[in-house]
Amino acid sequence: MLAKRNGFSLIEVMVSLVILTVGLIGVFNLHIISKQGSYESFQQTQASYFANDIINRMRMNRSELTNYQGSYSGTTSAPAKACDVIVGGNSTCSSVETRLWDLYQWERMFQGDNEKSSGTNVGGLDSSVACVDINGRDVTVVMTWRGVRASSDGLSEGSTFAKNCGTSSDRRRALVIETAII
Template structure:
């Protein structure tokens, strides 16, 4: 009489658990890589928005164009006069006051002042520095920030002006926009 065994042996169960564990670890690592890539993409989108924002502000205030030039890291203090668009029309600003207000608001945006958690800025770009170069009507805006993981310097192949914006390291990311304001 032959004895038939039904079911799985302990060794078969252990082997299947090892295979399942290896698969789950792979899926978990894939999820982490996807999250990092998504965050890097989000940062690039944010930088593009901030660069285009200051370009549009300069277009609206062409008489002060040359005075927008400089390097900005979020240290500008609040101006004496706020020049937001006002429905009541209470505040009319000169072009100089508008430029100072534009730069102040722009710095506050890319430093993340509009999104806070427990008093800490959580919006904006990480360790961001922005630089504006103006040559006649040609404008170059460089946004730099710190990326999530080390790769290569984001400006290793860029112009000398762009390279001078921010601190050079293997986590620096950058966005350079060149345009003309006519």
């Protein structure tokens, strides 16, 4: 009579381990790609917030609307007067002082000055540039930043104004908002 053998052979165990390893590597790669996608989505949300922030600031200071036009990359120096809104009272700043303060604060936000780790900015957008174009009451705000992975240029099919905002590259991401301030 032949003896009946139960259990697994060493070869079966090795094949099972190889299959398990290949599957786990795939799961880990999927996790990395999903984290990159999540971060790209977070950057897009931040860019939308920053663009809407400056639009709201312009709405609050309509008399200086045309003077908000320009290209901003975090180089604006602090104005002589801080014009934060005083709780329970009015600000004592002129509309020009308010515009200068608005632009300074806005640049600090999208450059990440509000979040620091060991003295280094960790918030905001990576290598960000913002451009504002005013044509009468029509306002175009373009936010550009450097994405995590290479793809196509975020403004390869944009308007001439938008294309000139930031540096063209395969990692440039962009958000363009067009609105009217009445």
